[in-house]
Amino acid sequence: MSAQRHGLGLASGGLIGALGGLVGLGGAEFRLPLLKGMFRLATLEAVIFNKAMSLLVVATALLARSGSIPWAEVGGHGTIILNLLAGSLFGAWFAAGRAIRLPEKVLNTIIMLLLVGLAILLIVEHLHPLTPVGQALLTNPWAQAALGVGAGFFIGVVAALLGVAGGELLIPTIVLLWGVDIKLAGSLSLAVSLPTMIVGFMRYREAAAFGVLGRERGLFLFMALGSMLGATLGGWSLGWVPTDWLVLGLAVILLVSAVKVFKH
Template identity: 40%
Template structure:
């Protein structure tokens, strides 16, 4: 894809994807991955790495928007949980990026397909059974650390494999496992995602995935900027659209697009 066309397509596709993410409270990276493979014709390995770089832009901007309004006295009691999840997810992200390098393109596509279908099913389930804030779990410090690290390993591994921030997994974990209030979970999720994404990017960079400068200047940066704009639009529109219906619809769309794209590529 020529440079000028790549920039335009990055801006055009990034905004609606960011809008979808803003509507459901995520970064939209799950929907961005099929676009990178299908429209931009990037290999699955490169698409995941580029997706992770765009996720970094969206997470940093989201933190810039949310932290000034966040109440630190709500986050401080969660410090042990946050640090435990970060430690586990950073290790998982490093392992996931290393794993992606070792598998063939065909096998990696199958792994990505399974994970995207899983995320789609998770959205559908949440559409039928919206996650509500539960009672705070009073685990001991040692048990909190163990649970946090274990869940973090899984989250970081999947995050690195898909190139996503991992909010679709972190937020349910914080709410269901640790009983964190849903409003606080969103900010905590961003704090947990940031170091995880950085570790994944560093590992992918060491694999030479970001060696083409045009991928950063003509795809990652414009798509990141348009994703931030779209995310803002999504947060404005969220009060006008039914959350459960939206998750059901987007879950079905994600599964259908992932199956169509990756099965089609595998047959080729």
């Protein structure tokens, strides 16, 4: 039974990691329904497990994507990263502290609504972009910065509650607010996600459910291996695989997973 469980962890981690590496996501939105449905983890345990896995995937994907999106290009947009971090770090710390104290049914409901909302946002933005490609939504730098901090806070909250990297919100935010190309936005979102998730992860150490990482050590190692291999392959494929259709496909999968696993 444990061998089958570990094999499923390796395969699912590889697939989700590859998709995450391609698009610039941690893939945790799709891992969370699997952890609850297939691997039968309690909600808060699944969130904490997911958060730890997302940290590995994001770090791996960021390194793998550097071949297509150079570090210098990412660093050249450091103001965007800092702007979003100003809100997301506080949002992650705030939300993780609240999630520890929520009853599981309430946390389930919040997670379901957030997953469905993220899916709808992706589909709507993909089919009806709010701004022309390459054009920023705002031109006033002060308004842009204020909206960036506010968006960062909300994204940090979502990332902490779901145990995710938050790329589904970060990428559209970066593209809309600053008019950045979607592939570069993917790398920028990973650079924001990494410290944001670390803050939420440290906050979750106060929860008793944190012990899931020790109890499910085998599953974690196999899923981590698959995730890092998948994220590396996905990141290397960035230069020749179009991402637009992937975003829409991921949104549909996210919507189906959310409804199926959390509808009760």
